[in-house]
Amino acid sequence: MKFDSIPITLQHCAKTFRGQRVLEPLDLKIGAGETLVLLGPSGCGKTTTLRLIAGLETPDAGGTVHFGADDVTAHPIERRQVGMVFQSYALFPNLNVRGNIAYGLRIKHVDARTQQARVGELLELMQLSVHADKPISELSGGQRQRVALARALAPHPRVLLLDEPLTALDAKLRDTLRTEMNTLLRGLGVTTVYVTHDQSEAMALGDRIVVMSAGRIEQIGTARDIYYRPGNRTVAQFIGTLNRLDGAVRDGVFSTLGGSVPLSGAAHAIYPDARCGRAELFFRPEDASLTTPDQAQLQGVVETAQFLGERTRLRIAGAAPDTLTIDVAGHIELSCGMPVGLNLRPDALLAFA
Amino acid sequence: MGRAGRGTQFDRAGRGSRGISNAMIKNTMTSPLSTTAPIARPIRLHQPMRFWITLLQALLTALLCAFLIVPMVMSVLAGLTVNYFRGLSSGLTLHWIGTVLSTYSDSVLASLYVAAATLAITLLTGVPAGYALARSQTRLSRLIEEMLVLPIAVPGLASALAILAIYGGFSVFRNSLWFIVVGHVVFTLPFMVRSVAAVCASVDLRTLEEGAASLGASFVQRCLTIVLPNAWPGVLAGALTVVTLSLGEFNLTWMLHTPDTKTLPVGLADAYASMRIEIGSAYTIIFFAITMPLLIAMQMLGVGPGGTVNRKLERNPRAEDPTS
DSSP: OOOOOOOEEEEEEEEEETTEEEEEEEEEEEOTTOEEEEEOSTTSSHHHHHHHHHTSSOOOTTOEEEETTEEOTTOOGGGSOEEEEOTTOOOOTTSBHHHHHHHHHHHTTOOHHHHHHHHHHHHHHTTOGGGTTSBGGGSOHHHHHHHHHHHHHTTOOSEEEEESTTTTSOHHHHHHHHHHHHHHHHHHTOEEEEEESOHHHHHHHOSEEEEEETTEEEEEEOHHHHHHSOSSHHHHHHSSOOEEEEEEEETTEEEETTEEEEOOHHHHHHSOTTOOEEEEEEEOGGGEEEEOGGGOSEEEEEEEEEEOSSEEEEEEESSSSSOEEEEEETTOOOOTTOEEEEEEOGGGOBOOO | OOHHHHHHHHHHHHHHHHHHHHHHHHHHHHSTHHHHSOOOOOOOOOHHHHHHHHHHHHHHHHHHHHHHHHHHHHHHHHTTBSOTTTOGGGOBOSHHHHHHHHHHHHHHHHHHHHHHHHHHHHHHHHHHHHHHHHHOOSHHHHHHHHHHTHHHHSOHHHHHHHHHHHHTTOHHHHTSTHHHHHHHHHHHHHHHHHHHHHHHHHTTHHHHHHHHHHTTOOHHHHIIIIIHHHHHHHHHHHHHHHHHHHHHOOHHHHHHOOTTOOOHHHHHHHHHHHSOHHHHHHHHHHHHHHHHHHHHHHHHHTBOGGGOBOOOOOOOTTSOOTTO
16 A cells, blocks of 8 residues: 655644634645654644644635645645544444445445455554454544544545544553554655654654644754754753753853863853853753762762663752753662762753853 | 533533542552551441331332322223222223224324424424534523523413414414414424434534544535434434423413314313313323333433433543554
């Protein structure tokens, strides 16, 4: 099964509900066959953006939506040939699994033999063949999710739109389905827009990730871009865990409560030697290493040590005004109140202008 | 808020709190507290004491039932005895039922006719209205929902007087059964609307329709393949309620009827007032025979008072997947 993929272009799409701007004017290009993830906290405008692409909402005057060369701005969803998976799945309770998957083909009056072949193919692909004649109410959450996906794919949509499709499932199942879905989407090559508030889902699935907040695009980039080179503080704080060091710079050296750190790379570019005064640096929990206090850049005291199996998560007080979160290997055993030293990887320090 | 509306809210709240309580149960199950905490034991009564209390309860229940059921049984028996005042010893007969059927057959037909017409009108107007009210979230639609209860809250007499005062002058209309149909529609429409609206709200039709639209279905296709099949239990429940209410309606009908347009309950009052008691009672039997099947059907469909439908909707997407 292979799809003819098309690119999608949103130009100057804004959305106002009852006088309230929920989406600032937005330009977005989605490549043919690409999986683009819209990531952000609830109320950030990601679902509205998806619904604009779907045709369930129309953009405010001036905005346009193109599927390839086709201007679909004025087309309602039923004329856009999209496949959509809803957060609640929206499976039809009056039809069984087979009926749900065949629905789009039936509506288009596809002949019975083609319908049957196509539904069979999808049942096979989604490992649903044994459940084909079951009513929806007898399916588990994961099975429902797969039926929803099969139903959306059946009529060969030009675009696949997924609105938090894994949110309703428990954590373990979510991991399994995420991997399955990743393989599936890569195999199909269909242009996909995926909305989620879960960053690990976004990182696992997206060719590119669009980080949104408060109706605005904060950054567009690959998972690595967004994690290691966040464009601004909002992105950095939303993705992963981030530690804040509050202190001052002088001659390219940053000092804070528990010690000082020489600046290099990106952080040095923001705080050059000539600059002095108050400064803020950020780093991720895995970018600090433990040493003995007398050889360390920063000194602090273990506040809590949480053993999580493969790693131990430490909370360190006294090194900076804020408590720091540090991840070390699981076998390292530390007790509360122990003095420790921290060395930070120089290229892992983040600073924002 | 009327009954049906409240019903849906309870349903929603119920589903939500069930989830919480499950979690709470799990919590207490796994917490070490529950195994160490002393368990309060219910007070044990001595065996003989419990026996007497049970007996007393049974007796009281039986008495109450008898109080309510005996008059009904007596009425039915009265319609089947040759002479009510001489009692059952005078013998059983179907003669009175025959008399009723020959004297009042018109009112039986009139009632069926009125019920059918009322049903047709409430279906044509109430089903789209219920669907629209469930989908719309504006303040106006909530206001309309409130207003719909008024004909139930206001005494039938008052509605009837209002109808008479405005339309009583149109004599052709006034003398036809349609005059009664109008009254019945005013009274029964809210039940149809609320019943349909409750079901539409409980299956989240809005999202289902969006799903159908995403698959290419036009408005008409969505209505026929998704909306109607899923709203069907509500339509059926509403229809049964409307027919039952229309057949039994006396208040309004008494005011609106003419000697030529008598319905079943009006005829019943007439029979008790002007004929032998055996004929009135035989009439009651016929009335039972017509409405009982409807009531049983409603019971089997789980239609609550006020036309709400208590469907067990199995919607639990959080269930674990046993296959993966």
